[in-house]
Amino acid sequence: MRIRPALQSLKAICVHCGLEGSPIRKMGLLRQARFPSRRRARRRPDTGTEPNSLYAAQFRLATLVLSVASLSPLPTSDYRGRLAPSPTGYLHVGHARTFWTAWQRARAANGALVLRMEDLDPDRSRAVYSEAAIEDLRWLGIRWQEGPDKGGPFAPYVQSKRRAIYLAAWRKLLRGGFLFPCRCSRKDLESALGAPHESSSPGGPQSSGKLEPLDDEPIYPGTCRRFQGNIPQLPGPTSSELDTPEGINWRFRVHDGEVVEFEDRNLGPQRFVAGKDFGDFVVWRRDGGPSYQLACVADDAAMRITEVVRGADLLKSTARQILLNRALGFQNPAWFHCRLVVDHNGRRLAKRHDSLSLRALRQRGLTPMNILSAELPVEG
Secondary structure (H helix, E strand, C coil), X not given: CCHHHHHHHHHHHHHHCCCCCHHHHHCCCHHHCCCCCHHHHHHXXXXXCCCCCHHHHHHHHHHHHHXXXXXXXXXXXXXXXXXXXXXXXXXXXXXXXXXXXXXXHHHHCCCEEEECECCCCCCCCCHHHHHHHHHHHHXXXXXXXXXXXXXXXXXXXXXXXXXXXXXXXXXHHHHCCCEEEECCCHHHHHHHHCCCCHHHCCCCCCCCCCCCCCCCCCCCCCCCCCCCCCCCCCCCCCCCCCCCXXXXXXXXXXXXXXXXXXXXXXXXXXXXXXXXXXXXXXEXXXXXXXXXXXXXXXXXXXXXXXXXXXXXXXXXXXXXXXXXXXXXXXXXXXXXXXXXXXXXXXXXXXXXXXXXEHXXXXXXXXXXXXXXXXXXXXXX
């Protein structure tokens, strides 16, 4: 039997996929290809019905080739991208398009892709949504090298378990003089602004839920801006004595008129002006949790992310995160913002659009190709 050429072909496939050498044994691939030795073949002649016939060996080889083809190649570059779903609902078509783009860019760069579960909203995050996100991403054909299901060098990959990292970043900002305490409630802010705004929805400054990264949130009126974390106008310890931020909102002070510019790899040059396009923003909530902005920056730096692929609704958040990176001494990743998928009325998709969730579309019989190749309207 010509078993050796089959093994040589297998080796060539593994080399092409970046799976040569010891990683094959670690993944148990060779255990699927237990070809008979020549000595054993001579003792047990092929009768056409033996399970160790050449046909059986070829069948096992074909099965192994398919298994290898479905695996992500091992990273060979310094590129590190990430998928960062929030388990507050089922993923929808817009998520699928963005996450697929992130995966394709990581593959094109021969880099690594990280799955990070952003579950900082204790009221809305559910384990069932985390499990569904992983299942839906796998169904789409997306693969990653590190994550809550795989582990990795920067575990844990679940934000609710990374509090120590966020506290360290908060302390550094506080002691650097970048933060001020804010006692304003939602009602106070609405009164100062003259009318209710989207920040009055769940996730606003005093909400117990996750502070949503709305790029069109109102500019903070500066009510508490005169306070510093180390002056006695507010009762309590000074910044040098503070060790935890609980009990009050903490805002990052921006310098009015400061221009933040960056080159987006998809949408081109971007320019935002502090005090005009965005104001002082929350980095820690009074309920004891970090904001999206702080957690995102701290995690991207800790996990050595080199490119952030996400929706265009977070362009203004990128300007805020650039300021945080500068204050914390972190290097900015590259940015790639995808245009947003909208419904037939031109409204941005949200997790409340159950009919366009991946789970619902799968139940209707659609395939990943149907979803990823469909002509869908986009914003802008």
